[in-house]
Amino acid sequence: MHVHTARFGRIEVEEDRVITFPRGIYGFEHCRRFFLHREPFRGRPVEAWLAWLQSVEDGDVAFLVMDPAVAFPTYRPAVPKADLETVGLAAQADGALLVIAVVPPDTRDITVNLRAPLLVNPAERLGVQVILEDDAYPLRQPLSSAMSKGQARMIG
Amino acid sequence: MLVLTRRVDESIMLGDDIEIKVVDVRGGRGNYSVRIGIEAPRHITVLRKEVYDEVIAENRKASLQVDERALDRILEAIEEVKKGEPRRDGP
Numbered sequence: 001m002h003v004h005t006a007r008f009g010r011i012e013v014e015e016d017r018v019i020t021f022p023r024g025i026y027g028f029e030h031c032r033r034f035f036l037h038r039e040p041f042r043g044r045p046v047e048a049w050l051a052w053l054q055s056v057e058d059g060d061v062a063f064l065v066m067d068p069a070v071a072f073p074t075y076r077p078a079v080p081k082a083d084l085e086t087v088g089l090a091a092q093a094d095g096a097l098l099v100i101a102v103v104p105p106d107t108r109d110i111t112v113n114l115r116a117p118l119l120v121n122p123a124e125r126l127g128v129q130v131i132l133e134d135d136a137y138p139l140r141q142p143l144s145s146a147m148s149k150g151q152a153r154m155i156g
Numbered sequence: 157m158l159v160l161t162r163r164v165d166e167s168i169m170l171g172d173d174i175e176i177k178v179v180d181v182r183g184g185r186g187n188y189s190v191r192i193g194i195e196a197p198r199h200i201t202v203l204r205k206e207v208y209d210e211v212i213a214e215n216r217k218a219s220l221q222v223d224e225r226a227l228d229r230i231l232e233a234i235e236e237v238k239k240g241e242p243r244r245d246g247p
Contacts, residue, residue: 027212028219050230063218064226071237082199100218103226107233113218116211131203131211139210143230146237 005059007052008039018056019120021127022086025063026116031055034127037062053098053118065098065118071146072114077137079119079130086128087121096120101143111140173197 003011017035024032033056038046049070055061068075079092089095098118102111114137120127160168167177173196180191194202 025215026208027215046227047231050227050234061219063215064221064230066230070234080198080201082201085199100215101230102214102218103221103229105229107229107236110230110233113211113214115207116214129211129215131201131207133203135207139207139214143233143237 001056003035003054003056003059005037005054005062007062008037008054011037011054013056016125019053019125019127021129023128025118025129026131028055028058028061031057031061033057036065053100064101064103066101066112068097068099068112068114068117071112071143072141075114075137077114077117077130077132078134079117080133083119083128083130087119087126088124089119089121092119094121094123096122102140108142108144110143112143113139114141115139174200 001013001015003013005011013035018033019035021032021034024030034053035056036051037054038051040046049067051065053063053065075097077097079095084090084092084095087095096119098120099112099114100116100118102113104110115135116129116131116139118127118129162168162178164178164181167175169175175193175195177193177195178190179193182189182191196202
């Protein structure tokens with residue numbers, strides 16, 4: 001299938017790479033189908049923990065997402081059971097967490113949304129944006145506050 | 157919007173299984189707050205509207221980043237995290 005995107009032009013995507021968000025992403029309810037896109041950047045491949053989550057339905061919509069483990073290795077949000085059910089997961093550990101980054105011009109102002117992570121079931125290719133009920137993790141966590149190096153990987 | 161008047165300890169039902177109850181009213185002189193109890197099935201997400209609105213605003217901000225330098229900057233920031241360098245102040 002071909003997707004016309006604002007950032008990357010026309011991309012060929014295999015159907016089995018599509019991740020369906022049955023409830024959409026907050027504020028973007030018209031987008032249900034996404035895929036992870038890693039455009040080679042300045043001639044080198046983009047690292048595995050970082051990707052664009054590109055909408056299939058709306059070429060203008062893409063989020064820069066990362067594996068939180070690379071910067072916040074102790075991040076362990078408790079995903080509500082209802083959200084696990086949305087993506088067909090029996091256990092949270094079988095899913096993959098992603099967080100959305102907001103990247104202003106100054107690198108010191110980069111924040112990641114730890115309050116509303118994305119949970120993906122890689123086997124079923126289903127995703128959901130979770131809003132954590134407790135406020136232990138902020139909506140705008142500065143990336144510069146990350147202290148240690150984590151082992152990060154991400155679904156393909 | 158449907159507007160109903162309820163007293164403390166009175167409820168409203170939304171469908172058969174969501175109950176919203178006025179638990180307490182505090183304050184006075186034009187500055188009241190209302191404590192509300194909600195009983196709903198587990199699959200219903202209950203959030204303060206501000207949180208919901210903020211998530212939408214954050215998502216919109218994130219999606220507006222169209223320039224490719226966003227990648228450059230996040231890679232640069234993570235390099236610093238990995239090096240464990242303290243945050244630099246000023247240029």
